Amino acid sequence: MxxxxxxxxxxxxxxxxxxxxxxxxxxxxxxxxxxxxxxxxxxxxxxxxxxxxxxxxxxxxxxxxxxxxxxxxxxxxxxxxxxxxxxxxxxxxxxxxxxxxxxxxxxxxxxxxxxxxxxxxxxxxxxxxxxxxxxxxxxxxxxxxxxxxxxxxxxxxxxxxxxxxxxxxxxxxxxxxxxxxxxxxxxxxxxxxxxxxxxxxxxxxxxxxxxxxxxxxxxxxxxxxxxxxxxxxxxxxxxxxxxxxxxxxxxxxxxxxxxxxxxxxxxxxxxxxxxxxxxxxxxxxxxxxxxxxxxxxxxxxxxxxxxxxxxxxxxxxxxxxxxxxxxxxxxxxxxxxKTGLNQEVLEEVKDRPLDAPVGVIYRMSRVVHRLLFEPDSSLFGLMQKICRKLDGSAGEKVFHKLEHLAKVMLYDCHDCGDCALLDVAYSCPMSQCPKHQRNGACGGSRDGWCEVYPGERKCIYVKAYARLKNYHETKVLDGEIIPPCNWDFYQTSSWMNFYLGRDHSAERFGITKPVEQKQVRRQEQPQLAM
CATH class of the missing domain: 3.20.20.220 (TIM Barrel)
Known part of the structure; x- marks a missing residue:
């Protein structure tokens, strides 16, 4: 046609x-x-x-x-x-x-x-x-x-x-x-x-x-x-x-x-x-x-x-x-x-000042990330064993509450259970981006400010880019397409979902699900086909 x-x-x-x-x-x-x-x-x-x-x-x-x-x-x-x-x-x-x-x-x-x-x-x-x-x-x-x-x-x-x-x-x-x-x-x-x-x-x-x-x-x-x-x-x-x-x-x-x-x-x-x-x-x-x-x-x-x-x-x-x-x-x-247009030569940006501060919380998050969330780190295996042990037990709720408390104080966590902090340089797209963007900024920002909160709140991708540029890692934003939040995991432990290979990061990091792990509670019921 x-x-x-x-x-x-x-x-x-x-x-x-x-x-x-x-x-x-x-x-x-x-x-x-x-x-x-x-x-x-x-x-x-x-x-x-x-x-x-x-x-x-x-x-x-x-x-x-x-x-x-x-x-x-x-x-x-x-x-x-x-x-x-x-x-x-x-x-x-x-x-x-x-x-x-x-x-x-x-x-x-x-x-x-x-x-x-x-x-x-x-x-x-x-x-x-x-x-x-x-x-x-x-x-x-x-x-x-x-x-x-x-x-x-x-x-x-x-x-x-x-x-x-x-x-x-x-x-x-x-x-x-x-x-x-x-x-x-x-x-x-x-x-x-x-x-x-x-x-x-x-x-x-x-x-x-x-x-x-x-x-x-x-x-x-x-x-x-x-x-x-x-x-x-x-x-x-x-x-x-x-x-x-x-x-x-x-x-x-x-x-x-x-x-x-x-x-x-x-x-x-x-x-x-x-x-x-x-x-x-x-x-x-x-x-x-x-x-x-x-x-x-x-x-x-x-x-x-x-x-x-x-x-x-x-x-x-x-x-x-x-x-x-x-x-x-x-x-x-x-x-x-000569023409008033552009040469085929890229502008040099490495010495330009950052568009947002890096901050102590992000620096601390990088240290914790290297210790706990890199699959080849010494503590990753230990955390995975702890999560397997707690999965489905009475201790899971306590673990979840402690995790959520820490993330609320640091990142204003909304407890989605399918955490994208790793994808946006430890800026939460669920709480800090009004449009919940996980793959890059919308077109509405101006001079670095969020479309919805101009003059009050920086766009989270301005913050993410500045943080990553400071460590020469902006290619992180040029990587995989990040899936949307999986609402099966809402108000469950994102750490457990990460370590047990349930969340969207599993495939990228090569984290496999343990055979014996329980299903997340919302997956225990039959799901309608989409």
Missing amino acids: ENRFQESLTKSGRMSITWELIPGRGAREKLLDNALLAAERVAKDGRIDAVTLTDNPGGNPAMLADYLGQEIMRLGVEPLVHFTCKDRNRNQIESQLYALDRVGVRNLLVMTGDYPVSGFLGRPAPVFDLDPINILKLITEMNDGLSYPGPKGVIRHNPSHFFAGAAVSPFKSTEAELMVQYLKLKKKIKAGAQFVVTQLGYDVRKFHELMMFMKQNNFNIPVVGNIYILTYGAAKQMNENKIPGCVVTDRLLAEYEREKSLPDKGVEARLLRAAKMYAFMKGMGFKGVHIGGHGVKYDQVLQVVEKGEELSSRWQDFIPEFDYAQPGGLYLFKKDE
Whole structure:
């Protein structure tokens, strides 16, 4: 079955064009009707390859993008659904994917999603059970034919046909944030991402940096550039970090302030800026553009595309206009003073100051880790014997309480039982990351601060990167894909689950389960197949 969006990125030899629509809150509201009318125009005109649909942007409730995608398909337009990790657990995510596959909605942009902000009778409970990397793994397995144990052996599904991509933000200012974004992108591609879309930013060197990173790592998947047509109000909010993950520098905001005094309030200037972005993206080798913006009309989208094509032959002329560097910000590659872009020479970062303190607790944790948790350490075998002896006995509860008490004081442990401290340089993703990310930071941080607690709490991956850099061990973050928390182990001893080969670390460390060990209490009951 033909997938126009996929073919436009992988086979057409031209720029793929997508246009972002925001469904909004409500079922029969004007904003939703306008979105469907816009999709009708797209269907009749035929120059747009897909309409992208947001999923509760800003952490506010809205019409389900999945359902709207079905309506848009019936109009004859290919939908690209923003598939976020928030608001549902892994079973609901799997169910949602089955439904999308059933109705033929195949194009997905997999993202972490915005932290919930508002809802009926107050802020809703945040749910971040799977991260984008593990959702991409699930989609990859579904495309291959998902298999799982059933009552009479392995059950295997018919393959799905999803075309799933991932987002990345090269627009980070600190070393830790930038490096972690690229390390996480590696994991996303390893997990099966079939295309990449940039988050929102305007710095030309950063767009070029991403393309060079992809080339340097031999990642041969399409990259789509994000062209967001800003209003002055949106630019001001982004400049003040009121919309997480979106970068508008003081210089760019000053341009918008000048333009808003023009007779047309700066509309033509904004559209020309977007067209120039289209031109330099095409010149750099981007395979497509993702055009969005509040209140942007279809005719304006076409104007950007047509003007962008016209300007694309002299795209390098526009590079100086998009020099929106952040003060003290890091670039992955050295600057090419002749072109204004990047050289194929990596910036030297080893002497840059750390973006977060290492701290006494982490230093102490490393010592304890070497003594107790390295399989080749002298005390590992002793701890394993103690755990085998205590497993299922009256002493297990006492052991668990002592362990939990120590970890609460040191790491604010939430007693998940499937501990990821080893994976995030002894920062707990369950208590210290509001989105419970185990494979890298989301795109919402700014200047090292957590999206949810700006100015109050550092992103745990900024802390993890700084700690590991201090010991020349940042490759730890470039390693295995970490599975999600296994809730079978909730409120059980994570140390016992580690030493007895039950938790997610067992395979990596080569820890085998003792034949005689008891099952964790929640595994004693029959489990429904997933």
